[in-house]
Amino acid sequence: MSRYWSAVVHGLTPYVPGEQPKLDKLVKLNTNEHPCGPSPKALEAIRAATGDTLRLYPDPNADALKAALAKRYRLQPEQIFVGNGSDEVLAHAFMALLKHDRPLWFPDITYSFYPVYCSLYDVEHRTIPLAEDYSIRVEDYLPRGDDRAGALIFPNPNAPTGRLLALADVERIVAANPEAVVVIDEAYVDFGGDSAIALVDRHPNLLVTHTFSKSRSLAGLRVGFAAGHASLIEALERVKNSFNSYPLDRLAIAGAVASVEDEDYFQESCRKVIATREVLVSRMAALGFEVLPSAANFIFARHPRRDGAELAAELRKRAIIVRHFRAPRIDQFLRITVGTDEQCAILVDALKEILGC
Numbered sequence: 001m002s003r004y005w006s007a008v009v010h011g012l013t014p015y016v017p018g019e020q021p022k023l024d025k026l027v028k029l030n031t032n033e034h035p036c037g038p039s040p041k042a043l044e045a046i047r048a049a050t051g052d053t054l055r056l057y058p059d060p061n062a063d064a065l066k067a068a069l070a071k072r073y074r075l076q077p078e079q080i081f082v083g084n085g086s087d088e089v090l091a092h093a094f095m096a097l098l099k100h101d102r103p104l105w106f107p108d109i110t111y112s113f114y115p116v117y118c119s120l121y122d123v124e125h126r127t128i129p130l131a132e133d134y135s136i137r138v139e140d141y142l143p144r145g146d147d148r149a150g151a152l153i154f155p156n157p158n159a160p161t162g163r164l165l166a167l168a169d170v171e172r173i174v175a176a177n178p179e180a181v182v183v184i185d186e187a188y189v190d191f192g193g194d195s196a197i198a199l200v201d202r203h204p205n206l207l208v209t210h211t212f213s214k215s216r217s218l219a220g221l222r223v224g225f226a227a228g229h230a231s232l233i234e235a236l237e238r239v240k241n242s243f244n245s246y247p248l249d250r251l252a253i254a255g256a257v258a259s260v261e262d263e264d265y266f267q268e269s270c271r272k273v274i275a276t277r278e279v280l281v282s283r284m285a286a287l288g289f290e291v292l293p294s295a296a297n298f299i300f301a302r303h304p305r306r307d308g309a310e311l312a313a314e315l316r317k318r319a320i321i322v323r324h325f326r327a328p329r330i331d332q333f334l335r336i337t338v339g340t341d342e343q344c345a346i347l348v349d350a351l352k353e354i355l356g357c
């Protein structure tokens, strides 16, 4: 009954998330979840928070989580914003900080939620092509005379390429655009990059977003955060408090705090994924795949002689799900999450069979 829809809804093209099939026994390598599972201390904290207190609203400011994150990243709690997944944090950033008279700049190949938020919040944008090798060219993000961005956003490592931009290059972009907010979406940085959170004290225009969904293996809990100058955080708080006062529930706050406090488990589980990734990359290369250098918990790979969509379909027949994007420049690639060693071995065996080698 679309006649009841608002004009805004008629104009929306929603983001399509990776599928979450209801079947067991799938080798699920399509949405970059962490194979190790959350910290046992996080699970214990969630269990402990499950009781009569669920009757009560949670802390609207999630002060315990802000304090834990501030301590972990050596910031003040006023420099931290928390939300219901980093997608929500990003959504608020689009409205609060990225909508200006000049367009928002982001790469042509990047997280496909960005153009969706642009259409939701009516943010004008310009896409900047990645280099031939799918890297971000720093020069393309620097102002040229009066031609400069109203704001900038990109993931680092980029998604879905997995390619990392060195922290010094991130800082060059931030420093060269003092009039514009620069959002660095670090959903995958814990798998091989240096976080730009270390730079937020020096650059009042830098906002860095993180998620608990990937490196902390808590995608089901929906927790994300942003770090930046207190005035950027205040802008996000204003939008949040005009939208939903209690985005993080009691279980999410308890689990997220315990996860942040379990640094050893975090480090060890990320190390495991990195080690598995390196083995997977060399096995894929041995099968003839071109694999982009990855600093993430996924790889982006194409085969010189086999079509990307066809490979994804053949894997699916074998109950292995990877992500394939029907988009210009990347439709020959597969984006494959780094699973357990066993899942990666099953994938490589299936590819051997499909390729006949």
Ligand SMILES: *Cc1c(COP(=O)(O)O)cnc(C)c1O
Pocket: 084, 085, 086, 087, 088, 111, 155, 159, 185, 187, 210, 211, 212, 213, 214, 219, 222, 223, 224
């Ligand atoms: C997964 C992802 C997010 C969002 O994660 P949430 O689950 O909403 O916290 C944000 N940015 C990129 C680039 C991602 O891949």
